[in-house]
Amino acid sequence: MYLNISKCLIKKSCLAICRQQSTNVFPKKRINKVLIANRGEIACRIFKTAKKLGVKTVAVYSDADKNSMHVNLADEAYYIGPSASNSSYLRQDKIITIAKKSQCQAIHPGYGFLSENMEFAELCQREKIIFIGPPASAIRDMGIKSTSKEIMSNAGVPIIEGYHSSDQSNHVLLNEAKKIGFPVMIKAVRGGGGKGMRIANEEKEFIESLESARTESQKSFGDSDVLLEKYVKNPRHIEVQIFTDMHDNAVYLFERDCSIQRRHQKVIEEAPAPGLTDKIRCEIGEAAVKAAKAVNYIGAGTVEFIFDKNNNKFYFMEMNTRLQVEHPVTEAITGLDLVEWQINIAAGEKLPLQQNDIKINGHAFEARIYAEDPRNGFLPRAGPLLHLKAPESSNNVRIETGVRQGDDVTVYYDPMIAKLVVWGNNREQALGIMQQKLSDYHIAGVETNIEFIKDLCRHEKFKSGDVHTGFIDENLDALFPKLYVPHGVLSEAILGLILIADYHSIKSGINTQYPLNPFRTELGFRLNHKLIKKFELLFNDEKYIVVVKYEKPDLFMMRINDLGPWKEVSGKLSPNDDNSFELETEIDQIIKKSKIFKTNNDIHVFTNDRSWHLKIPEPDYIKILKNQDKNGIGAAVSPMPGIVDKIFVKKNAHVNKGDSLIVIVAMKMEHVIKAPASGIVDDIMCSVGDTVPKDKLLIKITDNDK
The missing domain is CATH 3.40.50.20 (Rossmann fold)
Incomplete structure (x- = not known):
């Protein structure tokens, strides 16, 4: 279309x-x-x-x-x-x-x-x-937000009410905030990516929010200056892709909706923006071209707008003077190669098309696949990509990535693993393809946001295009439902463990009368002349106990948590080239197909609906060997892999509950660890500059009286 x-x-x-x-x-x-x-x-x-x-x-x-x-x-x-x-x-x-x-x-x-x-x-x-x-x-001109706002205003590009001047004293900024009216947005004049950005909902919050924005801005951009803007509640984030050449030609390649964000950073983008009329599409496109011409722009750029869906008005936010992460969705709906345009324009060539030659064809989505834990504040994760299977690329499915199976996601750079880009004849079709291909994305070794994006795509408001920048925060309960592992998945996991052990026994040439290794260990025992074994699996710190009885070759009886009837379970396993297995399971005459990947302490079950990461509990003697001593009334433990950036306390110092102890930095994110209780710093087990793993004990706190 x-x-x-x-x-x-x-x-x-x-x-x-x-x-x-x-x-x-x-x-x-x-x-x-x-x-x-x-x-x-x-x-x-x-x-x-x-x-x-x-x-x-x-x-x-x-x-x-x-x-x-x-x-x-x-x-x-x-x-x-x-x-x-x-x-x-x-x-x-x-x-x-x-x-x-x-x-x-x-x-x-x-x-x-x-x-x-x-x-x-x-x-x-x-x-x-x-x-x-x-x-x-x-x-x-575009890098300093206060300067860019002034240029845009003079060029006739709509800007939002705010304060963009050089006087940065607290009392002036507070008075200007009062004039604008709360809530107000405090923004660093430089940079982007949500750094140095805070919302003050009331006057009493303003100074604290201001100082926080200044500190982050200084650290990120070397400049603590801020500007103020009227905060638009629940706005959409709509940006326009523009191109100009050295011969005064300029076009816009339509718009993208980038409203779905966490920590002011985009998660999923789409083009064109849903619900825009042709009139608004043309107006916002022309405003973007005006913005580019106002600064004598050359090449690829993106002009970002706040869109107030209550009155269908848009306001200039900033201009990104580069190619955007989400440029593939524009390529998908226009059929153009934006990098090719960049190279040719830099070589002095003219734009290959005029505005009326550029048309929108269908609809496209891009999902950013991150190594992060959405259920733990979207904290980034680092580690090896032990298993990585992406969907197959095709005419309407595109994978943009820089990593392969076996590579590491390091603490030094952005945690994005890949971008999944899909195209359809219309938004509904494109969204259906996105959901299907997300289910085909299998990753083990690090936590990812894949399941979160799948839940997001299922949300009725998102499906209807009713989105805004606060969508995730507004719908937290629906996007993060309490998860319980279905009994069928637990049965698949246990059957997978048994058959994988059988596969490796046969492969290693072990000659056994019955090669299902889990039943030939000291953990198995005989009951009424039948082999029985108890398995434990953990999911989200909840323990599941699966009791398995061996009935006859290739047939087991399983029961979960001593609840419900015993289930007949059988199946077969087929190895893949990437150390994963295809598993076909029959449970009470219902056949299910899934993919299994196992590490020493984990088993991943990839079903058509969801991937399940189940942990195999460590034996007690392994825990003792690790000797992760966290005795005392409190401990600072690294919530993620990262680098120790600051240590605010010294050994034997007194700290109060809530005091800042240490700062961990990973993947462009700073995390401050605070004292869980008042007490004395007993030991500091790291130094500034150390690279530490998740759950590393960093600081021990003991009782004041000890």
Whole structure:
């Protein structure tokens, strides 16, 4: 289905803007070789288009990325430094040196890292290297939110009521907040990604929220200045993809809805935005082109708007002067390769299409697959990808990733594993495909948000397109229901354990009369001449006990938690090439199919509806050997793998309940661990700079009287 916007009820048509021509002439420059100053998924994405265009590619890599996917895909790869990004991917001098050494004509910054760094864009220009991005002046003007608001206002782009001036004293900011009216949004003038952003709902919250925003902004961007905006309750986040060239041509490639967010960061995006009229679609598109022209923009950019669905009005929020993470959904509905456009425009070519040539075809969704624990505040997770099976790519299914099975998700970089992009003839069809393909995504080794996204896609309001930026917080109960493992899944898991043990016994050549190893250990015993064994499994810290009786070859009787009748269970197992197994289970004459993956202490059951991560409890002697002594009245334990960034206390110091003890940083997120009780710091078991695993004991607190 095509949406062709033929009429625009604005004084100046979109087509007229796009056909403006300049007297400036920019000579074309051949780009034969490009350095990608990035890593992971976006580097792999750029390599694919460069290869298609016959452009040679150069990668850079840190210690953590030596054996990564993006290094393997590049024609050449150069070591750039230690794992920490400020010692590697943010080192402008090293990147320029490598670009010259490898004789690259251009550098593509991807997104993140140096992509919106004005100084780096200027450095490339001085060194006569093409920066595949906008002019440094546009990055500067759009990078400071207060400056960008003023430019947009002068250009006639709608902006929201607020305070954007330089006086940053507390009393001035408080008075301006009162004028605007609470609630107000406090935003860092630089950066993005939700950093330095706080909402003050009432006057009494303002100063505390202000100081918190300043601290985070200073740490993230080296600038503590903020601006204030009227807070729009439950707005939609709608952004417009624009492209301009060196010949004063500009187009918009329609919009994306990015309203589903956690911690002010996007989780799922779609294009086009549901529910927009042709009139609003044209108005918001033209406003985005105005924004780009106001700063003499060149290349790919995204203009982000707050959309007040109560009155169908939109307001400029910010401009991202780079390619966005979610650009594939725009590619899916337009049939265009945005990276190809970037490279050609940077080489001095004109835009290949005019506005009336660009049409919307169907609907697309993108889900960001993260290594994180949604049920624990979306805390990021690090660890090895022990098992990774993505859905098959096709004409309407696209996987963007930079990792493979066996790779590590490290604490040094963003925890995104992949982007799943699907296309359908309409929104309903595309959403159905998304749900199906999410069920085909199987990951073990780290917690992920896949099940959360599946639950999100099932939500009736999301299915109807009734979304806003507070959607997740508003629907927490529905999106995080209490989960109980179905008895059928427990039976599948136990049968899987038995048959996997049988498979490995046969494979190793063990000669046994009955090779089902779990029943040949000291844990099995005879009762009424039948073998019986008790299994324990844990899910969300809840214990499930499964009693299994061996009846005859390939037939078992199972009972869960001593409840209900015994069930007849049988089945067969087939190994896959990736160390997983296909399992067919028959339970009381009902056949189910699932996929099983087992590690030493876990078993993953992937069904058509949901994946279940079940833990196998450790024997007591293993717990003793680990000797994780947490005695005392309190302990600071790392909630996630990370790096110790700050320690606020010293040994023997007195602390009160709630005092900040230590800061752990992982994957662009900072987590402050506070004292669980008042007492004395008995021991500090880490140092600043240490890399620590999840559940690592960091600080012990004892009673004051001891």
